[in-house]
Amino acid sequence: DTGVSQDPRHKITKRGQNVTFRCDPISEHNRLYWYRQTLGQGPEFLTYFQNEAQLEKSRLLSDRFSAERPKGSFSTLEIQRTEQGDSAMYLCASSLLLAGGVFYNEQFFGPGTRLTVL
Amino acid sequence: AQTVTQSQPEMSVQEAETVTLSCTYDTSENNYYLFWYKQPPSRQMILVIRQEAYKQQNATENRFSVNFQKAAKSFSLKISDSQLGDTAMYFCAFLRDDKIIFGKGTRLHILP
Numbered sequence: 001d002t003g004v005s006q007d008p009r010h011k012i013t014k015r016g017q018n019v020t021f022r023c024d025p026i027s028e029h030n031r032l033y034w035y036r037q038t039l040g041q042g043p044e045f046l047t048y049f050q051n052e053a054q055l056e057k058s059r060l061l062s063d064r065f066s067a068e069r070p071k072g073s074f075s076t077l078e079i080q081r082t083e084q085g086d087s088a089m090y091l092c093a094s095s096l097l098l099a100g101g102v103f104y105n106e107q108f109f110g111p112g113t114r115l116t117v118l
Numbered sequence: 119a120q121t122v123t124q125s126q127p128e129m130s131v132q133e134a135e136t137v138t139l140s141c142t143y144d145t146s147e148n149n150y151y152l153f154w155y156k157q158p159p160s161r162q163m164i165l166v167i168r169q170e171a172y173k174q175q176n177a178t179e180n181r182f183s184v185n186f187q188k189a190a191k192s193f194s195l196k197i198s199d200s201q202l203g204d205t206a207m208y209f210c211a212f213l214r215d216d217k218i219i220f221g222k223g224t225r226l227h228i229l230p
Contacts, residue, residue: 033217042209042220043163056217083133089161107218
């Protein structure tokens, strides 16, 4: 039984470069979430998908950020023209939303990708 | 406005002692979920315990229990017989519109 995996675990880049992170959710989980966690803070919601549809984006997600989940399985988060303020841990989570309007579906988190922008 | 407030940035207790982490939240909803998450130094977020607002009984998971005061919007976590492996960041969190809203966390150190 594999959990949520993220790749890479660490990324160091220079300001202005583009970076892409990947998240593989738990198999058959139809929902996938991205959060950002800066040092000393709790994670903040960025965006989430149900299958391949992106349902919501936070105002924290500037135009330089784009997320995709093309086949409803893995997801990528791309940051273009990185800035030093983008340095953070990017967390991915997945959950299984069952049909029938179940109110709560537990989110399982991955280990995160730590981004450092120099 | 901050929805989840954790007023204790850092705490230290001796192994085997009991420790209580505080959390208050703000919502106008009547039915919701509250959580405590643990994030060890390895950084993987783990769900410790959850509480459904419509249930009056406080949730318990082994050594972990909560004191849920709905009227006061308070949701504290009690860890009994603390162990070295409990050393971690603990986040109080609230589920709103399918998104988890986290507090800033409490760094807990269990001392040998």
